[in-house]
Amino acid sequence: MMRHFFLFLSKQKGLRRWMETSPLSHKFTRRFVAGETLDDALAVCARLEREKIWTTLDHLGENVTSLDEASQSRDDYLAALAELGGHPATVSLKLTQFGLDFSTDGCYENVRQLALKAREIGTHLEIDMESSAYTDRTLDVATRIAGEFPGTRAVIQAYLRRSAADIERMNQIKMPVRLCKGAYDEPASVAFAEKREVDQSYVELMKTLLDRGTYPAIATHDERIVGEAFRYVRERKIAPEQFEFQMLYGVRRDLQQRIVDLGYRLRLYVPYGTAWYPYFMRRLAERPANVVFLVRNLFRK
Numbered sequence: 313m314m315r316h317f318f319l320f321l322s323k324q325k326g327l328r329r330w331m332e333t334s335p336l337s338h339k340f341t342r343r344f345v346a347g348e349t350l351d352d353a354l355a356v357c358a359r360l361e362r363e364k365i366w367t368t369l370d371h372l373g374e375n376v377t378s379l380d381e382a383s384q385s386r387d388d389y390l391a392a393l394a395e396l397g398g399h400p401a402t403v404s405l406k407l408t409q410f411g412l413d414f415s416t417d418g419c420y421e422n423v424r425q426l427a428l429k430a431r432e433i434g435t436h437l438e439i440d441m442e443s444s445a446y447t448d449r450t451l452d453v454a455t456r457i458a459g460e461f462p463g464t465r466a467v468i469q470a471y472l473r474r475s476a477a478d479i480e481r482m483n484q485i486k487m488p489v490r491l492c493k494g495a496y497d498e499p500a501s502v503a504f505a506e507k508r509e510v511d512q513s514y515v516e517l518m519k520t521l522l523d524r525g526t527y528p529a530i531a532t533h534d535e536r537i538v539g540e541a542f543r544y545v546r547e548r549k550i551a552p553e554q555f556e557f558q559m560l561y562g563v564r565r566d567l568q569q570r571i572v573d574l575g576y577r578l579r580l581y582v583p584y585g586t587a588w589y590p591y592f593m594r595r596l597a598e599r600p601a602n603v604v605f606l607v608r609n610l611f612r613k
């Protein structure tokens with residue numbers, strides 16, 4: 313119930329404008345967002361790197377309203393990539409930030425320029441997955457990019473009923489996958505509604521990826537599932553270099569530390585920028601108790 317409420321709020325444009333321009337903005341976001349600027353994000357990446365944690369940078373923004381804005385997003389990401397050479401960092405991007413709502417080909421061209429820059433500095437792109445209205449178009453663009461730039465990662469959401477088939481396809485073309493549960497409000501016709509079903513789907517897909525995927529990323533903070541991953545890779549003798557865990561900046565730092573201490577690879581998703589509202593509301597939707605942290609932050613000096 314609360315989840316749906318926060319996901320409903322995430323789409324309210326007036327509230328978004330008000331929150332993102334509020335002088336209290338930093339107090340709302342500091343738990344989950346590295347800061348407003350690229351420099352803020354790079355400082356967080358450098359600190360994490362010292363703690364043996366890799367990163368993927370996300371310049372916040374989605375559903376841009378013109379192709380000019382999409383070009384601006386591309387330039388912002390090019391600026392970020394220019395700073396990442398030599399670091400164990402990738403970039404994560406949402407295709408609606410690059411014009412997917414207007415032109416699939418225009419979006420593809422923007423993303424291709426980023427892929428060229430990523431290759432030049434020795435890293436790759438991770439292409440986030442948005443709501444189910446975009447799944448086919450996102451996978452089309454992602455697989456076209458991966459055809460030219462191997463290592464490009466797609467995201468598959470375990471809550472979607474179609475995902476087992478998508479994972480088979482990704483495994484066949486040897487495309488790396490990030491497996492997450494899924495963060496959007498979806499109808500029961502396309503997505504499992506019960507947490508139990510989503511978790512079961514996640515574990516099944518995770519095992520398929522660990523057995524037959526190409527350098528998969530297990531993206532979850534679910535302690536039970538992370539424990540099952542530890543058990544499965546030990547049983548199957550899958551080496552720690554063959555996959556990585558991924559988590560969100562600011563979520564379950566205790567579990568992050570445990571993964572690193574056990575010698576597994578961990579990459580954190582580090583968002584930055586001023587367009588933080590939809591990302592932030594999805595984090596509240598995942599755990600409404602985060603509102604308590606939010607209120608505490610507001611009163612902290």
Ligand SMILES: Cc1cc2nc3c(=O)[nH]c(=O)nc-3n(C[C@H](O)[C@H](O)[C@H](O)COP(=O)(O)OP(=O)(O)OC[C@H]3O[C@@H](n4cnc5c(N)ncnc54)[C@H](O)[C@@H]3O)c2cc1C
Pocket residue numbers: 439440441442467469490492493494495496531532533534535558559560563564580581594595596598599602
């Ligand atoms: C690296 C990464 C990339 C992602 N990329 C995408 C994407 O491209 N598309 C997409 O739809 N979704 C994406 N997600 C979000 C994902 O789909 C889930 O919404 C989110 O990770 C919560 O699911 P969970 O697996 O952690 O399990 P849950 O069952 O939601 O949570 C398990 C436990 O984790 C902790 N937890 C989870 N979320 C939070 C939170 N926000 N604050 C505090 N504690 C929390 C709690 O202890 C909770 O009990 C991504 C997640 C990660 C980690």
